[in-house]
Amino acid sequence: MKWSPQDAMKAYLHTLQLCKTHFNDQYCTLGTRNLIQPHWMEFISALAAGNQAKLMVQITSDQGITPLTIALAVAAKRTKARFICILHQLQDIEDCKAQLSCYNLKDVAEFVHGNPCEVIMGFKNIDFAVIDCKFEDYMRLFKIIDMNPRGSIVVVSNLERRRNGTSFGEVIKGRKGVECVTRSIGEGMELTRIGLSCKSQKKSYKRFHVTFES
Incomplete structure (x- = not known):
């Protein structure tokens, strides 16, 4: 994955602007402003873009x-990426689209309802994935998700909801090239970077464990 400082900065600033202008509006707070934590929103958006x-x-x-x-x-709009949002629970897809329209992000995301472990099988070489550990079968997702071996990132959120404490990074850490770096930022989140080693031209993995402070 080739890093673009320009796209990262523009996605960061766009998300920052949304945080400043929208998140105090009752309609645009996704039901509760306590859900909004702008610091890591900006970080994830910049990382993806x-x-x-x-x-x-x-x-x-x-x-x-x-x-x-x-x-x-925000990141997908910036890079013209395809963004798939898999909804595990039964939800009104039109309502989800309407909520995104509130942020001027209409038609950026494709919403799909179904069992994530089944839906995910339809997507190959994913560049950026976000997995919520509140989904009960997240361990199976860790094993079957098809990430781009030449460069991709997996973000695991809600680590406190893991039943056995196992994260995506721990599933792959037995593989060659795993490195762990911890950063204190806020709530529980783990980032795993997957890429090709320049020397061996084999798969290598870097694990970044991010712990967010409230």
Whole structure:
């Protein structure tokens, strides 16, 4: 994944502007302003856009869209990426689209309802994925999701909801090339970078464990 500082900065600033202008509006707070944590919204948006992700997938178990949906939609709009939001629970897709329209992000995301473990099988070489650990079968998702081996990123959210404490990074850490770096930023979140080693031209993995402070 080739890094684009310009796209990262523009996605960051766009998300920052949304945080300043929209998140105090009752209609545009996704039901509660407590859900909005702008610091990591800006970070995820910049990370996806800066890495020039062309296929983004989010698996969510929440009702409707989440702040991460907005962050990825901003990045997708910037890089003209395809963004798939898989809705596990039964939700009104038109309502989800209407919520995104509130942020001037209409038609950026494709909403799909169904079992994430089944729906995800239809997507190959994903560049950027966000997996919510509140989804009960997240471990199976970790094993079957098809990420782009030449460069991709997996974000795991709601780590406190893991039943056995196992994260995506831990599933792959037995593979060659895993590195762990911890950053204190806020709530529980883990980022795993997947890419090709320049020396061996084999798959290598870098795990970044991000812990967000409230």
